[in-house]
Amino acid sequence: MALPPVIRVPRPPRSSYQPQRPLSKNTLLQNQVKHFRELERNLPPEHQTGLDFDSITTEGQAAEYIRRMTKRLHQPQGKA
Amino acid sequence: MSAGLDALKHVVVLMMENRSFDHMLGVLHAEDARINGLTGNESNPDTTNEPVQVQPTAAFQGELDPDPDHHFPAVNKQLFFGTPGPPGVPSMQGFVQSYADQEHNVAHSHKIMYYFAAGKLPVLHTLARSYAVFNGWFASIPGPTVCNRAFAHYGTSFGQASLNIFYVLEPYKSIYERMLAAGHTAKLYYFDPASSTQEVVNLLKNQPQIFATYDQFLEDCKNGNLPDYSFVEPNYSDHPGDDGGELLASDQHPDHDVQAGEVFIASIYNAIRQNPDLWKSTALLVTYDEHGGIYDHVPPPACPPDGFHAPLTDTGGIPFAFDRLGVRVPSILISPWIAKATVVPGPEDPVNGRAFEHASIPATITQHFIGAYDQRTPREKAAPTFLDLLTDTMRPDEDCPSFGLD
Numbered sequence: 001m002a003l004p005p006v007i008r009v010p011r012p013p014r015s016s017y018q019p020q021r022p023l024s025k026n027t028l029l030q031n032q033v034k035h036f037r038e039l040e041r042n043l044p045p046e047h048q049t050g051l052d053f054d055s056i057t058t059e060g061q062a063a064e065y066i067r068r069m070t071k072r073l074h075q076p077q078g079k080a
Numbered sequence: 081m082s083a084g085l086d087a088l089k090h091v092v093v094l095m096m097e098n099r100s101f102d103h104m105l106g107v108l109h110a111e112d113a114r115i116n117g118l119t120g121n122e123s124n125p126d127t128t129n130e131p132v133q134v135q136p137t138a139a140f141q142g143e144l145d146p147d148p149d150h151h152f153p154a155v156n157k158q159l160f161f162g163t164p165g166p167p168g169v170p171s172m173q174g175f176v177q178s179y180a181d182q183e184h185n186v187a188h189s190h191k192i193m194y195y196f197a198a199g200k201l202p203v204l205h206t207l208a209r210s211y212a213v214f215n216g217w218f219a220s221i222p223g224p225t226v227c228n229r230a231f232a233h234y235g236t237s238f239g240q241a242s243l244n245i246f247y248v249l250e251p252y253k254s255i256y257e258r259m260l261a262a263g264h265t266a267k268l269y270y271f272d273p274a275s276s277t278q279e280v281v282n283l284l285k286n287q288p289q290i291f292a293t294y295d296q297f298l299e300d301c302k303n304g305n306l307p308d309y310s311f312v313e314p315n316y317s318d319h320p321g322d323d324g325g326e327l328l329a330s331d332q333h334p335d336h337d338v339q340a341g342e343v344f345i346a347s348i349y350n351a352i353r354q355n356p357d358l359w360k361s362t363a364l365l366v367t368y369d370e371h372g373g374i375y376d377h378v379p380p381p382a383c384p385p386d387g388f389h390a391p392l393t394d395t396g397g398i399p400f401a402f403d404r405l406g407v408r409v410p411s412i413l414i415s416p417w418i419a420k421a422t423v424v425p426g427p428e429d430p431v432n433g434r435a436f437e438h439a440s441i442p443a444t445i446t447q448h449f450i451g452a453y454d455q456r457t458p459r460e461k462a463a464p465t466f467l468d469l470l471t472d473t474m475r476p477d478e479d480c481p482s483f484g485l486d
Contacts, residue, residue: 002478007206009346009483016141016337017326019318025147028097028225028278028333029317031243035280059329063319067274074273074288 019060029062036069047072084417084470088448089361091467092310093441094348095232096341097225097333098150098372101217101408105208106195106377107136114423115208116215122377124161124176124193132176132190134375136197143191144334146182148373152241153396154178155222155407158373159380166404170379179373193375196338203342204410206481207349207366209421212413212469216426217436218380219370219406220459223394228369228406229278231438232311235460236402239388241395252457254283255309255442256290262450265307266290269297271315271330272322278313301351301358309445314344334372346483349414353482360474363467364414365441371407380405381427381435386459402459405437416480417470424469439463 023030033056040048049068056062102118109117123131148154160166161174180189198205220231226244227237233254259266270277271294277284284291292300294315300306314331321327329336330344345366352362385403392399408426425433439457444465446453 004478005481006484007202007481009203009343009485010339011343011485012140012328012337012339014326016340017318017328019320021318021335025145025335026317026333027147027243031226032276032278032280032316036276039281039285059317060319063274063317066276066317067272067319070270070273070276070284073280073284074291 019058019063021059023057023059023062026059029059033062033065036066039073040069043072082417082470083472084415084474085467087361087417087474088363088467088470090306090308090310090358090363091445091448092306092312092348092352092362092364093232094312094314094345094364094366095229096314096345096366096368097316097331098370098374099332099368099410100371100374100376101378101410102134102376103138103195103371103374104201104204104410105213106134107198108205108208108213111198112209112421112423115213116378116426116428118195118377122375124173124375126176126186126189127180128186132193134193134195136195138194138196138200140338141335143194144372144374147334148179148192149182150224150370150373152223152390152394152400153398154181154373156396156398157181158407159222166398167382172375172377172379175373175375192373201338201342203346203349203483204366204412207345207412207414210481211415211418211420212422212424214411214413214424214426214436215428216378216408216424216433217367217411217440218408220438221370221402222380222404222406223370225369226278228438231459232441233279233283235439235442235463236386236388236457239390241390241400244394251455253455255445256283256287258442258446258450258453259309260290264309264449266309267292267307268311268313269294270313272327274319275313275315275317297348298351301355304355304357306358306362308449312348314341343485346485350483350485353480360416362415363470365411365466366414367411367438368409369438371409376408378408378427380407383435383437384458384462386457405435411436413466413469415470416475417473419471419473420475420479422469424466434464436464436466440465
């Protein structure tokens with residue numbers, strides 16, 4: 001039996017990884033942070049991150065904040 | 081009912097970020113005239129009034145920085161430059177001038193007309209050649225991400241034309257809520273907790289049980305546990321993984337690397353393709369939320385209003401009743417039951433053409449899995465569905481490509 005055609009997919013270079021990219025360059029991420037921030041304000045104090053939002057200036061910092069907030073809202077589930 | 085539709089048990093939707101049809105797939109017109117891409121002669125005037133032609137020189141990264149403006153007022157300029165504006169026919173002549181508004185750099189503004197050459201996007205181009213590419217799939221709103229993604233989840237954005245998602249979610253239910261209420265299964269897979277979801281406020285906050293991660297998606301594919309309906313979100317940021325490795329944003333949002341998105345699309349396809357039972361019973365739709373401010377030559381058509389009016393603060397004072405679509409985006413439907421090299425006609429075909437949009441997603445899922453369901457917006461009720469593209473013939477394995485991820 002003939003095998004299906006395999007298309008090689010190149011990986012991007014290491015230099016593509018830029019967690020220091022300014023958050024100001026990505027309005028979508030900025031907005032996602034803003035939404036989590038609004039949700040956090042309504043959480044009990046013991047569940048708030050206590051983070052200074054002015055310190056979130058890069059994509060990597062935004063991702064770390066989003067990670068902490070997502071884990072507060074959701075522990076990944078298994079089956080549907 | 082076709083044999084392909086009869087065999088269909090799962091639908092997976094992968095929604096990427098911010099690229100127009102012509103930017104990603106326009107080059108394919110040269111090899112298949114049925115694909116409504118670029119001839120190479122399309123142009124927009126720059127701020128010196130010189131015509132800027134499209135060029136096959138798009139780069140994976142470093143070109144569209146700053147992020148091209150795609151909020152409602154900017155998109156309105158991109159669409160209607162040189163015309164009295166809506167409700168007239170869009171001229172599609174304002175993309176270069178809109179991009180120039182951001183930095184007043186004439187040379188840089190020309191890059192908004194660049195598109196990817198043949199061979200640059202082996203994943204997206206192979207899928208478009210191998211399965212069904214839509215000539216007429218449009219963003220739901222001539223605006224940014226969140227309101228467009230809302231149409232994929234709810235069939236409406238509840239009147240929003242911006243990035244604001246603090247809206248009232250009545251009276252329409254999300255497609256996930258509808259599916260669960262009807263005894264079906266549905267999941268929204270985000271990449272990982274650091275990327276999360278764009279449905280933070282409405283779904284993650286209130287219904288965390290419908291969410292899982294990309295790793296879980298791969299496991300569910302491998303183990304045959306995929307739900308009836310799955311919506312997959314890419315990685316929205318460059319960030320470290322749990323093991324300390326480097327995770328690249330895979331959403332293709334400018335200025336993230338487009339190749340990382342290619343790898344991600346291929347991984348989703350392969351996960352389905354490599355499970356024979358899943359492959360023959362699944363349809364995968366790859367689409368983009370909106371055009372990200374990047375040039376496309378097809379004027380978006382009018383559509384039935386969805387009963388809402390956008391706040392004038394969202395639209396720059398322009399009245400908007402959700403009665404016309406946003407800019408065209410790449411969309412490809414994938415299944416072994418789809419005839420090779422299917423091209424789904426769009427507005428270029430006044431007889432057979434259809435204008436799909438993101439409300440077509442809940443419309444299709446509802447039609448296939450639930451059946452009659454009245455509590456939907458007029459937009460969703462009028463949106464064309466796409467599972468009629470599945471045929472009676474399942475293509476052999478050797479006729480369906482696989483991707484090798486180095």
